[in-house]
Amino acid sequence: MTAIFYAACGGFVWCSFLWAVGIVGCSAARKRYRLRPRSPLATAPASSVPGVSILRPLKGLDTNLYENLESTFTQEYPNFEILLSVADENDQALPVARELIAKYPHVNCRIIVGEEIVGVNPKVNNLVRSYREAAHDILWVIDSNVTVHSGTLARSVDALSGSPNAKKRIALVHHVPFAVVTENKIGSRIEEAFLNTNHAKMYIAINTVAVDSCVMGKSNVYRRSDLERVNGSLKPVPTSGSQPGTRGLPAFARFLAEDNMIAGALWHELGDRHDLSCDIARNVVGNMSLSDYIRRRARWIRVRKHMVLSATLLEPFTESVVLSLILAWSLNTLFAVPPLLSLAAHFAIWIYVDLDVYASLAGHPLPAGQRWSFMAAWAARELLALPIFLFAIFGSQVTWRGRNYTILRNGEVERAEQTRSWFQRLRQPKNYDPLSTEL
Template structure:
């Protein structure tokens, strides 16, 4: 009988420790966000000229926001940069958008267009970008996804974080303001759960690199084999950062978040994306699976409520309800900090988006665990432990 009692108390202590640790993460992330995010960009003339930047933009097709997103890169307040557009297919409609709309409107911006890519592995994004990367002429390379919208001072902000010992400055994923429940869900997720872990990882020096908007020293990336060295990984950004940091470099998060601005939003598309990311994390770092479950509000609250009843004779239901309420309020404060003000929706809309996000999180993780294949656009992949990918259904007409 005694071993069972000890086992029960052991689990209870484990849940209470996890609960306390998660609240410390809440406090750490919120405090760090107030210091780190949305700092004023220094526009005074620098002592040394700012280095040139090669911006690599991989494109695939056109969505309703693509033109306005790309145009923000033509109006950046930065002295010297080039934009290298990449398309996998020569007849991609994005080619016409760049050549017939943007280049004539901004003839002073240095623009090059690369068609067809170069196959160096299974990752289609790296295959698409490889020719542009080899042609980049500046010491800093910004890899920026098509759906990113930039403030005019974003490059200045990122470069000012690029200290002598820093090789990667990346933006924390967030979302542009938009209408509809899917937009609320997206902003709630990226402004609370994602932001909390991202900021804590940066503060603690843990690799949290997401490459949707990432400024890299080209010499540091070349030293670990360039983009091609990571072409057999779908999470190339994580492994790229890991390799560069292993050489003694540091990486930092910029103060301005990356503004994702996809032309079409849907709840299903966002959940599919989050599931894909979860599958990648499980394959890369399998030990994080249990920790991910305990980082979610509802599973952690249920476990902690049971533990509080066992250890302190607390009423589990009351404990759970207070836990959820305080978590909800802390997430509201976290979102306001990441947004740098009030979000573009009401508290009732936030409540609905927050409840949906929290209720769906365990199911997203469960789907990732029991369905290991990854679908990415028209391709399908399977991951080995460690993150290396194999394409299951290669397209018959691929031109790489």
């Protein structure tokens, strides 16, 4: 009985802690995102503000590509350039890029064609030439499926400059992803419900507490001079010193999650910190099926498993379904609270908090016309969280941008040959010679 009592106490404390984290995320979202003041840098003379090079890697026709790219051409900031990177001279994104350059002749924009192979990460290979040719020290790396407000750059430079009284220097400014669905597909809807509620809540909470680096690479602003001092080893760099060997962006081509590793390197190797501006990165989600969603979530769980194993193993116990069962059992054991009552209260408050986070980021409550479809997607996300985790945790291979990779220790990757499942191998005749197009 004593063991059960202590287990119930532990469960109650754990649930209370997770609820506190959720409230922190909700409260911080209200304070940071419901009011977005205009930065004075937006109207300052060009000579008085630091220059910024905007790096956008392109590959194919992403959903809403024209509007996504145009949002960087219309930034209210007096001193910036845009570098659009494509690996292939026949890439379908090139006509879109050229049309925008013709539409905004006053914007300093260049297209850089041709990748440089510095590692296994295709995004880094695509970006490395732009990284080296950028005219300014401050870099804003932003994915092609992201659109931003016209005041984002000015507010981000404000945040990067930091407060004069800050104890730690700011080395990176990032933006919370906010999903925008353009196609009514089940995977797209679930991705929207996930990014705009639970993910945003936890992401904001972790960055508010700021006990460690936690960054997604949809839209990041940092200094090239800082990146040139680190290499992803996460070992502290001596004051004014640099890491040995390959440094800068090419050093992170060995990682699949290069964005997270760059942020971690600036945090741990330089001892600097990150900040969130009051802007969001509108992540335009296109045609995502349910299987696409599952593979996407599984891919990043497998990456995190090799980077932060202990934190990854705790993930199921932070999700609402598992947490509700722990809370119901703990309250029933300690205070004889009926399980159905605690389950109902838990989910009612959890949903309220999630929708409040949505309203803070979107700038308005969930539209009435989308309420039931959004809540159905939200429920599907919560119910799928544990099965996807169990599927992902037992494996180290992922598919990203049409290529197969094996995740190694510390999040590094290597190219992997495509493998067939046991069912596919069983069905294949012994004398069957597959065509190269099928591989």
